[in-house]
Amino acid sequence: MTTADEGRDGDRRPAPDTALRVVELSGGVAVKICGRLLAGLGHDVVLCEPPGGDALRTREPLDEHGVGLAFSSLDADKRGVVVDLDTADGRSVLGELLDRADLLLTDLGPTRARALGLTAPEIRAAWPDLVAVSMTAAGLDDPRSDHPGDSLLAECQGGLASMIGEPDRSPLSLGGEQTAHAAAFAGLFGAMLALRRRTRGARGDVVDIALCDVAAYIDWKSDIETAFAGTAPTRTGATAGQWRIVRAADGWVGVIFAPEQWDVLVRLVSEPAPAPAPRSDPEQCWKLIERWAARLPKRTVYERAQALGLAVGFSADLGDLLGDRQYEARGFFRGPRRNGRTIAPVGPPAHGAGLPWRSGPPPTLGGDSVVARSWSPIGREESTPSREGAPLAGVTVLDLGTITAGAATGRLLADYGATVIKVESASHPDPFRQWPVAGRPPARDGLSPMFESNNAGKQGVVLDLKTEAGRETLHRLAAQADVVIENFTVGVTRRLGADFETLRAVNPRLLYLSLSSQGQDGPEAGRRSYGSTLDLLSGLASVTGYRDGGPMWSSGEVNYPDQAASLFGAALVAYCLDRGVRGVHLDVSQRELISWTLADRIAEHRATGVVPAPTGNRRPGATPHDVYPCSGKGQWVAIACRRQDERDALARLVAPAELAGKPEAWWWEHEELVDELIGAWTRARSRTECVDALTEVGVAVAPVLTAAERKHEPRFRERRVYLGEGESRRKGFPFTMRGYAPPEPTPAPALGQDQEAVLAVLPVEHVTGCRSRGS
Structure with a gap:
């Protein structure tokens, strides 16, 4: 995205007749993040706040104007209107906004949605577009x-x-609000799919994203x-397994x-120390590696290892x-300044000529009280409904992606x-x-199930891009494509004649995602x-971990950055397709x-x-907020109380003598004691008993499931x-849509499986040198 730092009236906003009109009803983080993405891209996002303002406005730490820093980050570039949904006037204002909106972002629960007439069927009936x-x-x-x-x-x-987390310690949440961010990326993707269906003749839709589904999908x-x-x-942590986090000098x-x-690796650590012991004694090897790393600054270890391709x-x-010099070179930290300080701390999550990114202030409370009147009524052109209901039908993608992020x-x-x-x-x-699974390679002629999951529903061709004939065929395919995806090491596509500039020369409208x-x-x-590298370099590992320990990664078993990047990459492509953005190189740094x-x-x-350092499972805005052991081996339950009525209910259940009647400030000041009391109660009960009892009294609770248990849900x-x-x-x-359900995908292709069918559409003279599956 471009590096625009304009304020609210900067000239990079999409034209009024093309900017989306978005209404945001947010009590949680995921909706705010999705709204922030749309606002940053220049669309008109209206945050509906209750009387007194959004809870994040006053959550510490605060800036010099008394505004919460989380609010400034998550609600930048939005407009705001105070809407009291408990009154007829407030509901009327919301209705007027929705009458003229393209998109509603909401996290209303089912009880509240029923009370406001905003269930999925009611939304589709009242606002069909x-x-x-x-x-x-x-x-x-x-x-x-x-x-x-x-x-x-x-x-x-x-x-x-x-x-x-570590296998012998409690399970951990990733630092920050990672599942909320991944859900926001999925939300942007779903929104663009539904909007694209609408422009092709369908009506509006309701996209239903559950955060626990997104976590399971990851x-x-x-x-x-x-x-x-x-x-x-099971979790391998950072101190065991094939990959490990070790101390450096700093x-x-x-x-x-x-x-x-x-x-x-042996060559890296053997100068000037002696070579590590052979692989037959891995623990002895790790001791030598740890001694070597402990003598050097962490950046020196990084530079030396990367120079060897590690x-x-x-x-x-x-x-x-x-x-960081990489972030400085790419202008990652930018934004408008107030009293000499940048108030929007980071730039866009992607770069690409032709896409705006605005970094302005959050709305003042009630500052846009007449916002509804600034939107003209929606005019819908009559169109013939598409015979094909799939949102991305008619889009051709050349997928050069490998492993996870690209594929x-x-x-x-x-x-879709x-x-x-x-x-x-x-x-x-x-x-x-x-790719092996559980240490077992796939059958001789079989595909790894890891490959199957990332490549189902695709067609497969083989091209030797080191030859002129292979590159020529790729160029002819690109001339007929809409999108190219790649996640190679930088420089590889240029050497293979598959880089953006080369392919744009044969197709100026090509959307190219790196x-x-x-x-x-x-x-x-x-x-x-x-x-796992990106867990570390991005800063995520530094805020993930136990309160008494060092950094923690998502591990090679999860590779969270890859999963988040794929959701964001798909959302960005869908956004450009819906908004008519073409001929753009979308440069997504997974680290950024x-x-x-x-x-x-x-x-x-x-x-x-x-x-910031690791805080375990504690987070701002909720206390208690952690996992607690239950009576069964390896059984845990998570509790998250954001309201005082939940804390009061929890107190009456687990330790009334010690906790009942305590004000909110007391709970924050005595988190260690509270955790001890809750843990004593949960240890005396099975996980099912804990979940049932806590649910009954209205406390937000979840069991910590394994994949084996998840399959029975x-x-x-x-x-x-x-x-x-x-x-x-x-x-x-990762989500469901009320108006469209994707079909079961076809199996992942064998190598070159669709060679003849795909290349048959090209003139014969342009496919010379391409090998068919049976040749």
């Missing part, structure tokens, strides 16, 4: 959604938390391993390498990010109707084709990474994208000078978060 995106804890119709969406509860219910690899190995994987580094790079990363804290983006686009052609090299196909480690330019653009999810923590650091099967049973298990969909 409106697209509504709901982001709740467990879905539009689930009573658990009467509690605000919470990333910890979602990650526990969805099974993701069971994969984060943890899809655990589903696959459970189906094939019969047992669920911090931490993640030692990350492919199995075939062992000798390279995907090692150092744990960047949020202070490191502010002075999973292509899978999402294929799920795009024709996705996976382009591979016969000599160097996607490594996921033969999902690289650190972006297409800057001094570290060519660095190698895995998801994950740092962007920490915008409020970065703002806090810039304002206070305090470098009907909701994930019914909502198609995963597909198939047993060894046919594969990744499903």
Whole structure:
């Protein structure tokens, strides 16, 4: 995206007749993030606040104007109107806004939605052309959604938390509000799909996003391993397993390498120390690696390892990010300044000529009280309804993506109707084709189920892009395509004649998405990474972990940055397709994208000078907010209280003598004592008993599920978060749409499976040198 820093009236806003009119009803974080993305892209987002203002306005830490830094980050560039939904006048104002809106973003729970006449059927009946995106804890119709969406509860219910942390300690939530951000990316994707269907003749729709489904979707690899190995994987933490986080002289580094790079790792640590012991004694090897790393600064370890092609990363804290040369080169930190201080702490989550990004202030309370009158009535052109209901029908995508980030983006686009052609090299196909699961390689002629999940629904061709004939064929395919996706190391596409400038020359309207480690330019653009590398470099690991420990990553078993990048990449492509953006290179740095999810923590650091550290499962705005052990082995339950009435109910249940009648401030001041009392109560009960009792009294609660337990939860099967049973298990969909259900995807293609069919549309003289599957 472009680096616009204009204020609210800057000239990069889309023209009034093309800007979306968005109404936001947000009590939780996910909706705010989705609204922030749309506002940053220049659309008119109206935040409806209750009398007295949004709760984040006054949540500490505050800026010099008394506005919460989280509010400034999440609600930048929006307009605001005070709407009292408990009054007839307030509901009338909301109705007037919705009469003229394109999009509603909401996290109303089912009870509140019924009271306001805003259930999915009522929305579709009253505003048939409106697209509504709901982001709740467990879905539009689930009573658990009467509690605000919470990333910890979602990650526990969805099974993701069971994969984060040390195996002998409590499960962890990822730092910040990661599932809320991933849900927001899914929300943007769903919104654009529904809007695209509307422009092609359909009516409006309701997109139903459950945060716990998104968490389960992110943890899809655990589903696959459970189906094939019969047992669920467990968290490996940072101190065991093939990859580990070790101390450096001034911090931490993640030692990350492919199995075939062992000798390279030996060479790295053997100067000047003696070479590590052989692989037969891995623990002795790790002791030597730890001694070597402990003598060096973390950036030195990183630089030396990267120079040898190792995907090692150092744990960047949020202070490191502010002075990072890669971020400086790409202008990641920018925004309008107030009293000499940047108030919008980070720039866009992607770069690309032709897309705006606005970094302005949040709305003043009630500052746009007549906002409804500034929107003209919606005029709908008569159109012939499309015979094809798939949102992306008619879109052709060339998918050069591999492993997860690129390939999973292509899978999402294929799920919703795009024709996705996976382009591979016969000599160097996607490594996921033969990726082992639970230590077992796939059958001799079989596909890894990991590959199946990321590539179902696609067509497959093979091209040798090192030859002139292969490049010519790619160019002819690109001339007929709408989108290209790639996640190669920077520089590879240029060498293969598959870079944006080359392909734009044959198709000026091509939409080109790059999902690289650190972006297409800057001094570290060519660095190698895995998801775990990006956990560290983005700053996420520095705020994930136990309160008494060091940084924690999502681990190679999850690779959260890859999953988040695929959701965001698909959303960005769908946005451009719906908005008519063409001929653009969408440059998504996976590292920057994950740092962007920490915008409020970065703002806090810039304002206070305090470098955020891991806080376990505690978060601002809720207390108690943690996981607690139950009586069964390895059984945990999560609790998140955001309101005083929940704390009062919890007190009466678990320890009335010690907790009843205590004011909110007391709960914050005595979190250790509260945790001890809750833990004593949960240890005496099974997980089911804890969940049932807490639910009965109105406390927000979730069990910490494993992938093995998740498969027995009907909701994930019914909502198609995963597909198939047993060894046919594969990744499903991150949300549901009331007006469209994607069909079951076809199996992932064998190498070059669709060669003849795909290339048959090209003139014969242009396919010389391309090998068919049987040749």
